[in-house]
Structure formats: structure tokens, C-alpha cells
């Protein structure tokens with residue numbers, strides 16, 4: 499296991515009514531490949547902020563986010579988001595008038611991934627996440643919530659990244675389907691050496707992760723599982 503993502507003296511605050519509100523205060527943590535992490539914490543504690551910083555959607559007020567030892571601002575936030583990290587959302591964010599297959603192929607075209615036969619690669623990824631070819635060729639709205647989240651995961655995998663970041667990926671799913679999605683994340687971490695970071699409110703999801711982090715007093719604390 500190698501360190502892929504590192505928070506170094508990370509600070510984040512915002513101003514409200516001329517008052518400085520601290521969200522993250524000197525956070526230091528290293529995330530490794532081959533590991534599924536969950537981040538838990540009360541509403542408003544800064545979980546989404548943490549994911550936004552990790553995925554380069556926002557920049558810290560102080561400190562660094564390092565990807566393979568390099569400050570992501572030096573890599574360039576657009577390049578980082580395009581080539582090194584994929585984000586999975588609770589609401590899937592798929593293009594609903596397209597098929598599952600078209601969604602994955604379109605993502606590959608946008609990120610400019612270097613694959614000869616994009617359709618074949620997309621079908622392979624959709625099969626890996628548990629969708630049949632018939633399901634892959636259905637419009638996404640004709641798929642269940644769990645199947646749509648699988649499409650979102652296949653899309654995230656299509657740009658060959660080793661770092662997947664998911665914000666409440668099972669928030670819209672029932673318990674059984676949530677566990678299936680978490681099993682899939684675990685498999686990707688353990689068999690394909692991905693680093694997967696999942697924000698969740700669910701204790702059940704947390705129990706399935708390799709390492710559980712809790713946002714407490716503006717810091718990330720490792721919790722015993």
C-alpha cells in the first residue's frame with residue numbers, strides 16, 4: 499500500500515457576518531491505495547468540504563493537498579480532476595436521456611482517455627460493476643437506483659484513476675443495495691488497489707470500510723471499527 503493522497507496542515511474557514519468560522523483546523527492525514535475509507539460526522543461538520551478539497555473542487559485556506567507527493571495546485575486543478583481523481587455523487591449525476599453505455603463512453607470522450615475501442619472498454623467496465631449488456635443499453639432512467647449508481651461507478655473508473663471520492667453514494671439506496679455498492683467499492687480497493695474515500699451518515703456502511711474517520715473538533719480522527 500502506498501500513500502496516494504495526503505492532507506498536510508490543512509485549514510479551511512469561511513467568513514459570516516465578519517466572523518471567521520473554522521471548519522478544518524490543521525488536518526494531517528495520509529490515504530493509501532488498496533484501502534476503503536469512510537468519513538463520518540455530524541451534519542455541518544465539514545465532510546463535503548473535506549471531499550471538495552480532496553478532489554480539487556475547492557482550495558484550502560492553508561496547508562496542502564498532495565497527490566503522490568505533489569501539491570494538486572502545482573499539478574493544476576483541472577488536470578488533477580480530469581486525470582487523477584473521480585467523484586461519485588449521491589444523485590448519480592448521469593445524463594438521463596442517454597443509455598448507461600453512452601454515459602460511460604461520453605465521459606471517456608470528455609476526459610480524453612487513451613483507449614482505442616471506447617465502447618468495448620465501457621461495456622467491460624459496466625460488466626465489472628455488475629450490469630449485463632442488455633442493462634448497459636437501457637436509458638439510465640429505466641434502471642434502478644442501485645443500477646444507476648453502478649453506472650456512475652463505471653463512469654468514474656473509465657478514466658483509469660486510482661483515487662475515487664464518493665459523497666453519500668448510498669444515500670438514496672435501500673440497505674441491501676447499499677451493501678452491494680459498498681462490497682463493490684471494497685473489491686475495487688482490495689483487488690485493483692484503488693483508494694476509495696466515502697462520506698456517509700450510515701453506521702452500517704462505516705462498519706464495512708477498512709478505516710473509519712470521524713470529523714471531530716475540526717479534525718479527522720481515526721475511529722476503531
Ligand SMILES: Nc1ncnc2c1ncn2[C@@H]1O[C@H](COP(=O)(O)OP(=O)(O)OP(=O)(O)O)[C@@H](O)[C@H]1O
Nearest residue numbers: 512513514521539540541542543544545546547548
Ligand atoms: N464558503 C462557505 N461559505 C459559507 N458557509 C460555508 C462555506 N463552506 C462551508 N460552509 C458551511 O460549513 C459547514 C460545513 O459544511 P459541509 O457541507 O462540509 O458539512 P457536512 O459535514 O458535509 O454536512 P452534511 O452532513 O449536512 O452534508 C456548513 O455549515 C456549511 O454551510
